Amino acid sequence: MANNSGDFVEKDEHSKPLRLIQSRFDELRVYKSSFTIAFPLLHIVIDVDLGSEIVDICSTHCYVVVVTGKHIYIAHKDELESPLKCSYELKDQLNLSFEPASWHSNKVQADEKAALTTGWSKNEKKNVADVVLTSTLSTVYLVYTVDNVSTVVRLFNEYSYAESDEVRPVIVQIPEDIRITMAVSGNDHSLFLTDKGAVYALGTGSRGELGIGLIPRVTELTWVEALEGVHVTTIAAAGWHSAALTNDGDVYVWGWNHRGQLGDEKEKVELYPLPLDIDLRVVKIELRDHLTALWVAEDGDEPSIVMGLDEIGMLPFRLQYYDVEPDKKTEEKLASDTQVDMVFLSGKELLRDGDGEFEYPIRDKD
Secondary structure: OEOOOOOEOOOHHHHOOOEEEEOOOOEEEEOOOEEEEEEOOOOEEEEEEOOOOEEEEEEOOOEEEEEEOOEEEEEEHHHOOOOEEEEOOOOOOOOOOOEEOOOEEEEEEOHHHHOOOOOOOOOOOOOOOOEEEEEOOOEEEEEEEEOOEEEEEEEEEHHHHHHHOOOOOEEEEOOOOOOEEEEEEOOOEEEEEEOOOOEEEEEEOOOOOOOOOOOOEEEEEEEOHHHOOOOEEEEEEEOOEEEEEEOOOOEEEEEEOOOOOOOOOOOOEEEEEEEOOOOOOOOEEEEEOOEEEEEOOOOOOOOOEEEEOOOOOOOOOOOEEOOOOOOHHHHHHHHOOOOOOEEEOOOOEEEEOOOOOEEOOOOOOO
């Protein structure tokens, strides 16, 4: 991963990630026993080697959580060199106590490697495991299974940790003889799929994303009764909407439809799962914040049907910081860069006025 000169050395396993987890500002690339975080706006790539196989991994807005066969790690994306670590052994009640730790990480400036991956997910399908992670923008849930019975734990919450500086796992679901095989999350809601094809929901439901009616929030797993009688094989969630794929190839959608991500014929908010009226057998579903994609062929690179919009709002822009005023040569170079709109200096700003030249802004006195 790193040689003596500090340069980035790519492993063979890094040629193709097993999974990609994207947000607007970073991308998590997961390999067998390591992962990479790319920050496109900062032109930085950070590679972390755990030395043991990754069972599952997820990402909140600011944190990464990783589970191996014996340990659970929690690390802030800005401080990846200093994770928290917890040893665990699968039994009826986990004793999850975290302490400061370390792992092998390497940070490099790498423009090309930092770029977000374009196109659709080619993630390998995760095997059913006894430990499963899912995360909203701020909360991580851990599902562990002992003797075919699953327990759901709220493992970590960014806001609680910021206030207490402690990781305080809390059980949110007392085992009820169900085995959870899959868990997914949107901005602030999570869905859980059992081996019997039943779906449970947890979190915020103000936009119908839970599928159980107009309920502001539920703090324990709640059965999505509207899906009774159908055998769900895959669930998906993103933003404020949700979807389920059945063993018959039918797709059910619910939640917020402000950009048409549930289909044009649906209401602005669908409080309960409703089937899509399409005469096709769907084999794969993928959700993004304002978009739903459906595949009718498993090996297809592009979806057969796309509903909604992929990009909403202003695109991210690049910022470059300088401690001293750039010289004339640098200034001309900056002015010719169409991606540069503003350069921040220490104590003053240098603005591009649109015709390839810079000028200093005139400010009123404080």
